[in-house]
Amino acid sequence: MRKKDFDVIVVGAGPAGLAAAYVLAKAGVDVIIIERGKFPGAKNVMGGIFYRKPMDDLIPEFYKEAPVERHIIEQRMWFMDDVSHFSMGIRTQKHNSEPYNCFSVLRAQFDKWFSKKVVEAGALLINETVVTEPIVEDGKVVGVRTDRPQGDLYADCVIAADGVQSFLAKSLGLRKKITPDKVALGVKEIISLSEEQVNDRFGVKDVNEGVTIEITGPFLKGMEGMAWIYTNKSSVSIGIGVIIDDLIKHNMNPNDLLESLKSHPSVLPLIEGGETMEYLAHVIPEGGYKSIPKMYTDGFMVAGDAAMLVDSVHREGSNLAVESGKLAARTYLEAKEAGDFSEKTLSRYQDKLEETFVLQDLKYYRNLPELLEEKRYLLTEYPQFLIDAMVEIYTVDGTPKPEKFRKIKDELKNRFGYVGLAKDLYTIWRKLR
């Protein structure tokens, strides 16, 4: 019989790996989770919104004990140029009562808490250890090599939740080279404010209610990206994510971009007087459905960012991570029952993901990355038109309204042409079918 130290090795203690290890430990599986940071969360960064549903299925009412910041009752979307922004959004009391829709979180604290639950459930957590490569025998993944002395570990199955860099999937040849047009760099700051300042500036009544603002439009100078401001209890998370290829082509330094966001007249009053507590950076896999690697092979499955499971349109990622980790674990449980960890059995992982929002959402937007690459102006020129039209409509200057509307109509024609407009609408409709 070949060597076996554990039933399952999970690589990476982010939401995908922790969810997988939690399901396995609860089912009595002998599982180890290996994390390279000093503690789970030390290396983990996201914008800061965590959706409840997949996690709530795993640990019911987790938000009552987990270190969440504020539940979100209002989500705003801004189209912004250098001097204006046009705001849309939804604020609803339906998101202001349990079980809530989503929360702002600080990942270093949240992931640490999640890892405690995983350890309580019976998993073994090893920190400060880097997995350097998979161990492959007879074409099957049978374990991992770590940077510890005598650090080889063997198991029936390895679940790689090792994040966007995903060295394991790469070394097994499961994914294509990731090009800089398929990944974004996100930089962010945590800026401290008092609870009252956050409440007043964002218009909520107490420290439990929170607001999100996503910002896109011509202030990005034609780069594909999104900025955000999220309320924490006594701080805000403010950041910006831009496709790396765009940063390169625009000779753009990400910190300069973040600083110009912070000094924008629409943004500054929200953060004025606050003190920067931390500066963070992380890569976001934004290639969508077509960039997803093969997610399984003999004795091996990939989950979370490592599998490029990020929905950049709806800025969702950690919920896809939790769901995929959970389904990888359930696939393992079925494989264990059958005593077969072959690629064929583990391919059910993919089937399971196809049945959920994870792959259905990503599949729906599968053509979007290409569309935006081809037609970058969709992100600048239409929002600019919208902003200009709103400024025109709201400016009372004695111009008769019919003339204003005619002016807006002429602008639409001048900037896009009716044929161009029809073509763009048709293209969007076709690509999203």
Add this chain to the structure above:
Amino acid sequence: MKKLRIEDKLYLVGYNVDHEYSHLGISDPEVCKTCEKKQCTYVCPASVYTWDEKEQKININYDACLECGTCRFACDYITWKYPRGGFGVAYKFG
């Protein structure tokens, strides 16, 4: 509000610096001499890479690295590994 430079911000970040081992490198430093964009010098959010005109090479200040991996996607000649277990950035908030 005062504009913050990257250097100012990096003071706020917790690191456990590995004094013995750099996890970043350049596989063929000759290429840097003819690289027109030298994108590593501006896309890195921690300004890890700087061009040394006198020595005609890229200097790598690896202990400031935030481990985002942007440089790895931005340039094929940058060799990027994780820092050794326990070393590198350790966020307080995340």
